Amino acid sequence: MSYEIKTPELGTVGLLRWLWRQLTSMRTALILLLLLGVASIPGSIIPQRNQDPTRVQQYFVNNPTLAKVFDKFSLFNLYSSTWFSAIYLLLFISLIGCVLPRTWEHFKNIRALPPQTPKNLIRLEEFRTFESRKSAAEILVIARAHFGKRRYRIRDCDASVAVEKGFIRESGNLLFHLSLIGILIGVSTGSLGGMRGSAIVNEGESFTNVATSYDSLSAGRFFKLSDFPPITLKVIKFTATYDLLTNAPLDYSLILDVTESGKSNSRRVEVKVNKPITFGSTRIYLQANGFSPKVTVRDNTGKIVLSGAIPFLPQDGNLTSIGAIKVPDLTPTQLGIVGSFLPTAERDKIRGGFSSYPEALNPRLLMAAWLGDLGLDSGVPQSVYRINTKKMDRVGLQSLAPGEVWEIPGNSNNSNNVGSITFDGVTQWVNLQIVRDPGKPFSLLGAVFALLGLLISLFARRRRIWIRTVVGENTSNSRVIVEIAGLSRSPGLAQEIDALVNVLKEKWGDDE
C-alpha cells in the first residue's frame, strides 16, 4: 500500500501569483534596495573601463589572475553588467508592481469620506471632553466650519462629525516612486540614443563634426550618424591662468569659431570648464589641455618628411609632458622619437630635468631617437604618446630649445646622419568632449518631481479627528457633553485639537 503525500496544489498560475506577491512585497523591495547599494561598492574600489581604461590595463599587468576573475564577473564594467542591471530592473519591477495598484486605489479613493465616528473615542489619541452651553447642532456647525477652513474632508455622522486631512501625503509618496521610473526612462533614453566622443585639437586647427574626426567615440544603439549636428569648430585661442605662488590653475578659457553647415559666417564663442556650449541636445565641453611641440623632421637630403604640432600628454601640475614623434616615412629605417616636453625647464641633481611652472616660459624638448621598426603595420593599436621600441635601436639623446636643430646620428649599420629635427616652437592643444544625451530632460524632470513627492510624503501630516456631542442624562440644564479625539502618525495633533476646543469654548466661557 502506498501513501500519497498531499501537497497543496499550487499550479502554474498560483505559483506565478505567489512569486509576484513576493516580488512586490515591501520586504523584497527593501532587500533589493540594500542589495543595489552593496552591489555598487566594488565599482568604487576596482577601476572601471569607462572611467579609467589605463588603470584597468595596469590592473591586468599587476594582478593578472585576479583581474581575470574580476573580468569574469564584469567587475571592470560593473554598472553596465548584466547582474547589476538585473538587480535594478527587479527593483523597478517590484516598485511598479507595488506602486501602480496603490495609485489606482488612491485614485479611486479620491472622493472618499473619512470613516464613521468610532463608538469609543476615549481609546483614541488626544481625547478631550467638556460640557458646553451651546446646542449640539451649533457645536457641530462650528466644528464643520472650523475644519472646512482648514481644508479637511468632512463627513456628517449621527450627532457627530468626522474630519480627515493629509490625503496628499500618499499622493506625494506615489509621485516620488513614479518619478523614479521617469529617471530610469531618462537614463535609458540617454544611453540608447546618445553619444560621447572626444578629440584633441591644436590651437589654430579645426574640428569637423563627423565620426572620423574623433579620437574616441562611443554611441548608443539607436544613435544615427545624422544625429551629429553639422558644425565645424576652429580653435582660435586657449588661455590658462595660474596662481604664481602655488602654480595651481585659476582659469581656463577657450575661444572657438563655430561654423554651422549652410551658413557662411562663423560665430565666436568662449568655452570654460563649467560653461559648455550647446547645440540642441549636444553639448561641447573643454575637458583637458596640454602642450604640442612644433617640429619639422627632414631626411638627409633636406626634404621635409614630417612637420606639425604633436600633442604631448601632461604628467604633473607643472605640465611636464611626454609624447612620441613617429616618422615612418624616413628611409632606410623608420625613426621614432621618445620625447618629454618641459614648459619651464629647470635642472637639479636629483630629478634631472623638470618643469617648474605650467606656462611655456623656458621650453625644452628632451628627446631620445630610435631607429628601426615602429611596428605601425602590426595591426595592434598603439598609443600616440608612446613608442614600442622592441625592434628599434637608440641612437642618441638631445635637448633642444625653440629654433634649435638636432642632426640625428645613424645606427651601427650606417654611421651617416639619418636626418634632422627642428624644434620650431610650441602651441597648445585642448581636448574637446562632445556629448549628446537626449534623455537628460526626462531625468531632470524625474528628479525634480521625485524631490517634490518626497517633501510632500515626509512633511504632509495625515490625521483624522472626530467630534461627538452627547446630550447628558445627569446634566440639569440640558448641557451638551462634547467629546473630541483623533488619530495621527505625525506630531501636531494635540495642538490641532486644542485649537478646536478653544473655538468651541469661545464666548460662552464653558468649563471643563
Added chain:
Amino acid sequence: MMSKADWATLSNNFVYSSMGIIFIAFISFAFQTAWSFRVVPQDLDTPNPKSVKYTKAGRIGIALTILGFIFLLSGVIARGVSAGRVPWGNMYEFSITGALAFLFAYLVTLRKYNVQWLGLVVTLAVLLTLGTAVTLLYVPTAPLVPALKSTWLVIHVCAAIISGGVFLLANCVAAAYLIMDRYQDEDGNEHRPNWAKQLPTLAELDQLSYRLVALVFPLWTFSVIAGAIWAEAAWGRYWGWDPKETWAFITWVAYAAYLHARVTAGWKGKRAAWLCLFAGSTFLFNYVYVNIWGAGRHTYSGL
C-alpha cells in the same frame, strides 16, 4: 584694512579658541556623566547636592557648547573672507564647516527635544573632527581650481555638509537606541542602570532618529541632484559612477531603506537602528576614504 593673511590668522585663532571652549564643555559633560551614576531621576525633581551638581554641569556644558559654536562660526566666516569665496573648497574647510553644521544640528535639536545627554558624544566628535582638521588637513587659503568655480559649489556642497551634520546626529541617537535596547527584557520592560535612566525611552529615541533622518533626507536628495546638474555642466554627464557619486548613491539607498524599514514588519526598531548606523557610516566613509585615498574626479581634498 585686513589682508587675506590676517583673516586667515584670525580664522585659525577662532578655530583654536572654539576647540578650547568645546574641550571645557566636554569636561563638564564628562563630570555630568560621572555624577549620573549616582543620581536617579527622582533626585532631579527634589534637588539635593548631588543632583544640583549634575544639573549644573549639564548647563555649563551646554552654555560652553553654544559659545564654542559662535567661535567656530566666526572662524568659518573669517576663513571664507580670507579665501574670498565660500569656506568649503578643500578637506580642511569641509571639516570645520562640517563640525559647525553638526554642532548647529545638535543645538537646534536641543531647543525642541531633550538631547542634553548627547552633549558628551557631540563635543567629543567635534573635538576629534577639528583636531584632525588643524593637524592633518590644514592647508593655507587658496583660490579655487577652475573645475570648482561654479555657483553649484555653494549649493551642492552646502547641502551635503548640512545633511552630513544631521545624519551624524541621527547616528548618535540610533547608537543610543541600540545601547538602551540591551537593557530591555523580552517582555518590553526596561531595566536601565542609573546613568541610562536620564535618557529617553526606546520609542522616543526611535522617533527622534527617524525625525532627524526624515527632515534631512530630502536635503540629501537635493544635494545629490544638484551635484548631478553640476556634473553635467562640468564633465558632460550627470551620473558617471565616480567613487564619490557611487557612495553618495549608497548613502541615499541606505537611508531610503531605513525610512522604509521603519514601516515594515520585522524591520522595525533594532534592525532599523542598525540600518541608520550603516547609512551614516557610508556617509563618513565617502567623506574620509573617497576624498583622501579614492580615485575619481572628486579629489579636492587639497592634500
